[in-house]
Amino acid sequence: MKKALIILMVFIVCNVVLAQDSLKVKLLYHWDDSTVYMYNEVWGFVQNNREYAVIGALEGTYFFDITNPANVAELGFVPGKEGGCVHRDYHDFNGYLYMVADEGASSLQIIDLDYLPDSLALVYDSDSLFTRSHNIFIDSSTARLYTCGGDQNNGLRVFSLANPLNPLELVNFAAAAGYVHDVYVRDDTAYVHGGGGFFIYDLTDVVNPQLVGSLTSYPTKGYNHSGWLSLDEMIYCFADENTNTDIKICDVSDFGNITVLDTVNSGGDTNAIPHNLIIKNGFLYASYYQDGLWIYDISDPANTSVVGYYDTHPAIATGYGAWGVYPLLPSGVVLVSDMANGLFVFDVTDAITAVDPTGSEKDLMRVHPNPFTSQIYVELPHFITEGKIEVSLIDLQGRIVTHRLITNNGQKKFDLDTRFLTPGIYFLKVASDEGTHVQKITKAGRITHE
Incomplete structure (x- = not known):
């Protein structure tokens, strides 16, 4: 593989x-x-x-x-x-x-x-x-x-x-x-x-x-x-x-x-x-x-x-x-x-x-802000409802830089702390039994620690 x-x-x-x-x-x-x-x-x-x-x-x-x-x-x-x-x-x-x-x-x-x-x-x-x-x-x-x-x-x-x-x-x-x-x-x-x-x-x-x-x-x-x-x-x-x-x-x-x-x-x-x-x-x-x-x-x-x-x-x-x-x-x-x-x-x-040809927002995972600095907010697509969700951030070398397992009780939003990331391109992957969505995101500027 x-x-x-x-x-x-x-x-x-x-x-x-x-x-x-x-x-x-x-x-x-x-x-x-x-x-x-x-x-x-x-x-x-x-x-x-x-x-x-x-x-x-x-x-x-x-x-x-x-x-x-x-x-x-x-x-x-x-x-x-x-x-x-x-x-x-x-x-x-x-x-x-x-x-x-x-x-x-x-x-x-x-x-x-x-x-x-x-x-x-x-x-x-x-x-x-x-x-x-x-x-x-x-x-x-x-x-x-x-x-x-x-x-x-x-x-x-x-x-x-x-x-x-x-x-x-x-x-x-x-x-x-x-x-x-x-x-x-x-x-x-x-x-x-x-x-x-x-x-x-x-x-x-x-x-x-x-x-x-x-x-x-x-x-x-x-x-x-x-x-x-x-x-x-x-x-x-x-x-x-x-x-x-x-x-x-x-x-x-x-x-x-x-x-x-x-x-x-x-x-x-x-x-x-x-x-x-x-x-x-x-x-x-x-x-x-x-x-x-x-x-x-x-x-x-x-x-x-x-x-x-x-x-x-x-x-x-x-x-x-x-x-x-x-x-x-x-x-x-x-x-x-x-x-x-x-x-x-x-x-x-x-x-x-799996893709809504009309471009319906309900099938999209929304990430904001993007580019981001210290934190991102994620809104799940409609097909992910309840159950365990695996959240991964992957860098351009294919390395998982952070991984979380979230129990979803119907909530559609969560946030991630990104202060530790160096500026550059990453991929946010959200996977559940109901589907998988991946989005390219960008860390802007230089690293700041609050």
Whole structure:
């Protein structure tokens, strides 16, 4: 078990009674083939009113019908043109699944999904456009395929999918990011990730891309890896693929003034790396090397909180954990690929319904003042009524600096003496049989003793 500190939520591991490997996330299905050495990306799609999952592995791609998670059907395997591929990526469009890899003599592969679940129809397998691509993204609003990395790529390549089985290159341009690792695109606006940072391009005139925004300096900057845009196009979240770095929650309403509103991480294991993330309905779903699936409520993007997690690789070993996450299926199940442990299908209902989507005050724990100096006052959320309550203050190293056990007789308020704390960020955790709430708090100024 590895859990310790997270931004806005904390769980302590190793010799601490409160330690656990999951929070409000239920495992519905798990698949792992003992002959497979390593897995990579996961993707999901709907075809003919059925839900499907795919997971990449070194030698190719596995397909599953997950319409009924209690009775999942493994449909088969499509080998890649090249085996031993650590990196595979997927995106579906208009009844086709596009598959790429970034090692060896690979190719672009296209599956006609209309034949599912009866057969896997590989209808295109060619290296005429490119041999390798690190990542792909399809902007369905414009029917365009974007490819990143790989070979024959100046930075970012764009293909028309007007004919889904005959991609036609529109532009191949060098981006300010240098090597482009990943991209998210909506309505001809491309959000580009690379070693230089985060960049936004307007591709309305696709042959003349315009750089309209960038962010090259920000907290805990590392290798800018991947990200996702909120439905209202106001918030963008991205991850840096480095150990012990934060996910950034950004205001992108003004491309000329991209602002980091908050940062979050999974904490606990300092080898944890945020890898891929997707936003859905005000929640951010993130896959972490080492630490598995984490779900954040970003409805108030400046005050992000954790609502659930599941450690897909609880063994303490570096270089493993969750590679990808896919929460976009209509049923609401969440798919996760773990590099060592294969495919996971989760029910996250408890995690995402624990938060009142209307922002009702009754479900919030209120702490004031914040920032504080010598004392804080805590008002409990409505779901904590009676019984014993464990109150913990945890510092940024994951250490419990104070712990109290309170018998609650229906009272909703209590106070804590904080004079002994040094200035800085802490996490207040209040746990009972009825639920758990964690809030980030800040000790301001220098220490005073009264």
